[in-house]
Structures are given as structure tokens and as C-alpha cells.
Amino acid sequence: MRGGDGGGPEGGGVSRRQLLGLFGAGAAGAAVGAAGGASVATALANAAGAPDPARAYAFHGAHQAGITTPAQDRLHFAAFDTDPSLDRDGLIGLLTDWTNAAARLTQGLEVEEGGAVGGSDYAPPADTGEAQGLPASGLTITFGFGPGVFGAGDGASDRFGLAARRPPLLEPLPRFQGDALVPELTGGDLCIQACADDPQVAVHAIRNLSRIAFGRATLRWSQLGFGRTSSTSTAQATPRNLFGFKDGTANVKSEEQAAVDEHVWVAASDEPSWLAGGSYLVARRIRMIIENWDRVQLGEQEQLVGRSKGAGAPLSGGTEFTEPDFAAEGPTGAPLIAPTAHVALAHPSANGGTRMLRRGYNFVDGNDELGRLDAGLFFLSYQRSPQQFIDVQRSLAADGLNEYLKHVGSAVFAVPGGIAEGEFVGQALFA
Numbered sequence: 001m002r003g004g005d006g007g008g009p010e011g012g013g014v015s016r017r018q019l020l021g022l023f024g025a026g027a028a029g030a031a032v033g034a035a036g037g038a039s040v041a042t043a044l045a046n047a048a049g050a051p052d053p054a055r056a057y058a059f060h061g062a063h064q065a066g067i068t069t070p071a072q073d074r075l076h077f078a079a080f081d082t083d084p085s086l087d088r089d090g091l092i093g094l095l096t097d098w099t100n101a102a103a104r105l106t107q108g109l110e111v112e113e114g115g116a117v118g119g120s121d122y123a124p125p126a127d128t129g130e131a132q133g134l135p136a137s138g139l140t141i142t143f144g145f146g147p148g149v150f151g152a153g154d155g156a157s158d159r160f161g162l163a164a165r166r167p168p169l170l171e172p173l174p175r176f177q178g179d180a181l182v183p184e185l186t187g188g189d190l191c192i193q194a195c196a197d198d199p200q201v202a203v204h205a206i207r208n209l210s211r212i213a214f215g216r217a218t219l220r221w222s223q224l225g226f227g228r229t230s231s232t233s234t235a236q237a238t239p240r241n242l243f244g245f246k247d248g249t250a251n252v253k254s255e256e257q258a259a260v261d262e263h264v265w266v267a268a269s270d271e272p273s274w275l276a277g278g279s280y281l282v283a284r285r286i287r288m289i290i291e292n293w294d295r296v297q298l299g300e301q302e303q304l305v306g307r308s309k310g311a312g313a314p315l316s317g318g319t320e321f322t323e324p325d326f327a328a329e330g331p332t333g334a335p336l337i338a339p340t341a342h343v344a345l346a347h348p349s350a351n352g353g354t355r356m357l358r359r360g361y362n363f364v365d366g367n368d369e370l371g372r373l374d375a376g377l378f379f380l381s382y383q384r385s386p387q388q389f390i391d392v393q394r395s396l397a398a399d400g401l402n403e404y405l406k407h408v409g410s411a412v413f414a415v416p417g418g419i420a421e422g423e424f425v426g427q428a429l430f431a
């Protein structure tokens, strides 16, 4: 619990009580220390059915937390531009300061001991204070590097001396059919994804990390999210998006170790080696024209998605987790799942076997001048290569849902692997 004088989070870990119950004390200690690592994925998942305010995920580990971690209910995502005056040492300094703060915040602590009210009356507090008394709430903080960190590719603008370390796959995403991107909601040199089960905890994290960056990086755009639109663990119930459909049924789940290794983590044999254990993050702010959608008949809504609205079962039959049968035909000989249905076009069978780990959130940001809700899905996906997203998004050009969607924001980031205590996030990039 954040209290200003070093009080740790109750339980000190991934619901230590639950892990003790599952494995006994020794195993629980090892599991908490390696959170984010695959060896405890099942333990985390079993402990993750329902939000637990005292839950604290380890910040250090083989992978950054916040990817295969059971998706929390709330999001604050931020993309930053680095200040033109920032050089390599300045960037390392910023990453070090962010690491130190994030390691504390995720454990339910203030940015610094005595942060909000324990400092001098004559200096601004080191912590903004709105999370005083709040527990860790499952907070994870995940950092990523945008293409701009590696220079503009002309050699002249390589402020950080990282051009030679650029992941060959890290390019701004190509333009997709129907894109209506707003530059102010697109791109970014650095990103931070803060997820928690308490919105105030996620916002507090981004606010303080932004404040720490003052003079070194400025917020380019940010997004609040609620009601996760995916499950990343088999222990979680599938949530619903703002179209009212279950979303996340066929997602890559943390328990699918082989699929996570094949589709999510950059392997040691991939280029570049500094990104091993990391992933590529794609963010898309997708406006949903829900007023039009709400006038569509139920049967047509289901045809557009390819699944039933109630149970989330494929229209070819079965229950939620039955594999869709795209060859199944109805009495008229027409396929039960239309070839232009969202799930038909997004399915691995339509995309050379490709999958991705989706981790998006619903958003509602007020309304527009026509009185329509500015609502939608803040789509986040983690994959071993951005090409996985590109292939599926290109396939979705024929998606009937597009009539009700508008992609207005877009960004791609290389998310480095996890770190050990004493290291700063992304340290391998500078080695």
C-alpha cells in the first residue's frame, strides 16, 4: 500500500496467498520473482480469475510484464516524442529514471520514498499523491521504442547513435485501405502502457512518468481504456467490446507456451539480438460508429462478425471455444460463416497460420459535434514481427465490419525484453 514510508504491497506478490495455497512457500517465492516468465504462466493464470487489489506483478523478469500478464481491466497508454535536445546519455538517464519509478509503482509504492507528503515544504512533491492509500492493483508498466529512436534513416539525425541497432522490421506501418489517420494520434518515439485494475493507479503511473520525463520527452498522444477487450489467460472470462460481442475468444493465451513462443516473443535467433525476449507492439485507435451499428439487425451483426452475439459461438455451430468450420454450409448451400465475416478474414487459416496476442481496451472519449459518442476499440497487439499485424489488417480490407469502423490512430513499437534488478529498461539496446 502506498503510504509514503516504504510500506510494501500487502502480500508482496502475485496474490502470494493464492500461490502459497497452490504450490507451497518455496514455489511461491520463485514464481513471484519470475513473473512475466513463462514458467509461472499457469500459476499466474490460475490466480488471475478475478481482480485482486493487492496483486502486484514483479517488474523484473525474462519478459516485460503487461504482455502475457492476465489483461487488467483498465489502461492508460502514452506515446512520447523525445526532446530534440536529448542525446544518448540523456535517453539512458530517462530510461533509468523511468525504470526506478516503474519498479516501485508496480509494487504499490510511491515514485520515491516519502514522495507525496514526506519531502520539503519548499519543493514540489516527488509523487503527485493521488494513489496514496491505493494498493498495487495489478499495475504493469511496459515500455517500447518507436522507429524515431533509431534515426530517420538518413544517418544525419541519429541523435542516439542507435541507427545501426534498428530492428529491420521496425518501420512505420504502411497505409491500409480505409485508414483515416490523424497525425496527432499517430506515431511516437517512446511508449508506455500502464494497465491496472484501478483506473486511478494506471493514470497515476502515466502522470508521474510523464512528469519525470519533463524536458526530455513530451506526451504526443495518450489513450484511456476500460473494459479489456481480450483475455490473455484461460482463467479469464471473455469480455465484450462496444459492439456487444465477446472479444478475445481465440486470442493467444499465456498458457499456450508454444504459441506464445512462436507468435509473440522475438527469439534469440531473430534479428536484432538485443530484442530477444521482447515483442513488437501495434496500437490502433479504432473509432466504432456505434449509432449506425445499433440500427443493424441482430442476424446481420452476427453475420458480420461470424459468431453469435450471446455465447460467442462460431456460426458454424458449437460453443464459444469450438473451432469455426468455414466449409460448413447452410440449407441453401451458402457458407454458415460468410467469407467476408471478421473471424473468417482474421483467422490464421486466412493468414498463413499467423496469430497475435491481442490486448486492447474499449474507450469512450465524449462525443462529436453530431452528438455521436467518440467511442471504439483501442486495439493493442503484441507479435514477434509487425508483419503479422500487417498481413491480418490487409486481409481485413474485405471485412464487412469496416462500414462501422474508422482507424484514426496508429503506432508501432519495439518492446524490449525484461530486465534484472540493477538494469534499466532497454539496456541491451545500448550494450
Ligand SMILES: C=CC1=C(C)c2cc3[nH]c(cc4nc(cc5[nH]c(cc1n2)c(C)c5CCC(=O)O)C(CCC(=O)O)=C4C)c(C)c3C=C
Pocket: 241, 243, 245, 246, 247, 248, 249, 250, 251, 284, 286, 288, 305, 307, 342, 343, 346, 347, 348, 355, 356, 376, 377, 379, 389, 392, 393, 396, 405
Ligand atoms: C489486424 C488485426 C485486427 C483488428 C484491427 C481487429 C479489430 C476488431 N476486432 C473486433 C472484434 C472481434 N475480433 C475477433 C477476432 C479476431 N480479431 C482479430 C484481429 C483483429 N481485429 C483476430 C486475429 C481475431 C481472432 C480470429 C480467430 O482466430 O478466430 C472477434 C471474435 C472473438 C475472438 O476470437 O476474439 C471479435 C468479436 C472489432 C470490433 C474490431 C475493431 C474495432
Ligand SMILES: [Fe+2]
Pocket: 342, 346
Ligand atoms: Fe478482431
